Amino acid sequence: MPIKIIRQDITKLKVDAIVNTTNPSLDAKGGLDHYIHQFAGKELDVECRRIGNLKVGQACLTSGYKLCKYIIHTASPVWNIQNKNNEALLKSCYLSSLMLANEYKLKSIAFPLISSGTNQFPKELALQVAMNSIVSFLTDHEMMVYLVVYDRNSYKISSELFDSIEAYIDDYYEDEHMLVCNSIIAPRFSLIDALNQMDESFSTMLLRKIDESGMSDVECYKKANIDRKLFSKIRSNPNYKPSKQTVIAFALALELSLDDMEDMLNKAGFSLSHSNKFDIIVEYFVSQGNYNVFEINEALFAFDQSLIGV
Structure with missing residues (x-):
């Protein structure tokens, strides 16, 4: 199945799983993470506390509660110009999330442009990593993948x-x-x-x-x-x-x-x-x-x- 880039509120999509970009402690401190927790309900907070911590680049799956079937949470990297692993960590967020979705036999998944907001990843590079990661996964798998951008400022080609x-x-x-x-x-x-x-x-x-x-x-x-x-x-x-x-x-x-x-x-x-x-x-x-x-x-x-x- 193909990739579709859309400009929309990710919480409004009818998909099997929404990807939530979070911090390693899964505590929904702000941004999209907080927004998704608000829509899903307090039960999501309880399940995230039970899971504990993630390493940056890792992903875990929870129920979507009031929001959708499942939520896949991935600990996203903060851009650091001195860190040579920036791109590898971001790629891992996408691939870990996609492999989880495949494990649960999900047919559709929606990603935000991970780390392109408060985590300050250069937007052009964030887009390049997102597309390359998703395309490489879809070479061997069938899944409908949405890449959701909230507004024009969050999306840039060179x-x-x-x-x-x-x-x-x-x-x-x-x-x-x-x-x-x-x-x-x-x-x-x-x-x-x-x-x-x-x-x-x-x-x-x-x-x-x-x-x-x-x-x-x-x-x-x-x-x-x-x-x-x-x-x-x-x-x-x-x-x-x-x-x-x-x-x-x-x-x-x-x-x-x-x-x-x-x-x-x-x-x-x-x-x-x-x-x-x-x-x-x-x-x-x-x-x-x-x-x-x-x-x-x-x-x-x-x-x-x-x-x-x-």
Whole structure:
């Protein structure tokens, strides 16, 4: 199952487990920890006292009481520029929590961006560690993972990447009126071209491209950030009508050129447009040779665009 980045109150999510970032003594002194304890009720305080202490990077599981099915508590690291283990400890928070969720056969889990608030982890680095840790876990496991950010200030991609994408958008963005005028003079593809596309459906082309790539089905849909059930529907139905985001997800997973991506989009009745910021951002990454769906989703989220593959 895929990763989904969302901007929401984590306590409002309907998931099997919410991850609570806490201190080693589990005493809910403030921040998200205190907030979660308030919603769950006093019974959670009692259970946490019974557990005792955690080492930084470790995780434990309790009932969610009034809040959800389970709460996974992880002792999160405080940023220390002199500590060479900062990233390893933060990674351990994610992996320990995910392994606990897997042990209890949970299907969905929601993480905050651990240590990016009062623990003062650099936000860009906190995001990078979170995504790398979750992606590495999902390579071998099936689970729906939400990465929840409460507001824009708690989420950052690098300013260099943001500025580069913004400049690319400025260079290539066309308003809808201009695009319509241009298309009257020089349409993107003719009726004959469109009819010629009918010899192969999106599903047929996708499965052919997967075979040609040498990837397994599982490798492809996980790289595309696509749910296994959705892929099964596509495989079993030659005439399946996907969303545009789904087509692009698979095109990225297969590392298609922009021309081949357009071909796959046309099979499903779509195309890339310079009047759409989502399309331009995808085009930017492909032009840079970066096909990483998760990194592209980070950028799309930063620009308030729909995400790929979820």
